[in-house]
Amino acid sequence: MAPASFQLIAALVLRETSIVYEPRKEYLVEARLHPLAAQAGCADIDAYVRLVTSDPAERRKAVDALTINETSWFRDNAPYQAFTDTMLPELLDRRADRRHLSIWSAACSSGQEAYSIAMLLDQHLPAGWTADILATDVSTAMLARVEAGRYSQVEMNRGLPATHLVKYFTRVGAEFEIVPTLRRMVRTRHLNLAERFPAVGQYDVVLLRNVLIYFDQPTKHSILRRMHEHVTPGGYLLLGSSETTLDLPPDLNAMWEREQIGRVQAHRPAGGGAVPRPAAPPLSAALTGARP
């Protein structure tokens, strides 16, 4: 597709959804718009982009196609690297008395986020430590998928290092099933973020990624306000990469401190006594299992 077409589409998606399409993602834009272009009888993607600029209904379809929430393992990588290299060493220090970590994957979808964290904990949690992961979603169908822990071949390809596929899954017919040790680490619960949270407790790390974008501004603020009491002092709240630039009202700004960890911006409860981090050797080399 022509660079001008890509820029136009990227700007449109950014304006309507806050989702960023980086320049090297041209191919993905093309792949996702191609069926729509064919359906609309356009000769090529550039012609379709011209149609999108003049036809609001087609614009809606294009934006929907480009914002399909496809879940990957270790989605975006950077948050998982920040978890392993920075958050985990600090939390191991802070929680040394109880030797237990609690993680909450809010809006867990089909469970790739929760199980990706479970894999990292399996690799990096010292002996004698335990961890539990709460996975919540508004969709009971999604929760059933997390509980089943079964994934199709196509899903297995999405960002999961081959070494992890071999180590953490067993083949069941045409699907792959998560091993019981990781399955036991994850519990599920139905939860609608827009409503009052039931008694879900406190978590050392809350992953609330790529979900706030679907709510209007007052609901976003309400969720961030209510989330505050569910993050332990010194704990972390992780939002999606396009969600960290949210303009917050003064009371929320006072509630959360922002901390830059590599390419990730974490939110931490204000006054949580974040300690200066020791320079720890990076643990993420083992993350991918990829050899240099």
Added chain:
Amino acid sequence: MTQSPMTQSPMTQRALIIDDSKAMRSILRRIVAGLGFETAEAAHGREALDHLEAATATGRVPHLCLIDWNMPVMDGYTFITEVRRRPEWRHVTLMMVTTESEQGQIVRALAAGAHEYVIKPFTPDAIVEKLELLGLVGKGVLA
């Protein structure tokens, strides 16, 4: 063997696509060319080894090989084994792209020296994410 008509720059990464299916080579070529790779193709492992030999002579060894498992003349597994016998090719990233989905086969490929493994069928995003993981595009975990 065909060479893509892309303009060559000294910074461009090179990918060799090895698959006996012309349609599959075309799909993979579009994806990696879209990511800025200069591409070449081979229809089986022997042809790919010949390409590597020739490329070594001109100092243009590919950075990445995408390798089908089941091919005539020489299969992908044998190709990987042959590549890993040659120290001068140790920097080549090897990724299997195959319908072979048994875990035993994946273990075999990794043990022979493959870095990553994609099971057919795949979505374009899957290839992109694996290359990100390997640090070959974008800012992967190893970047």
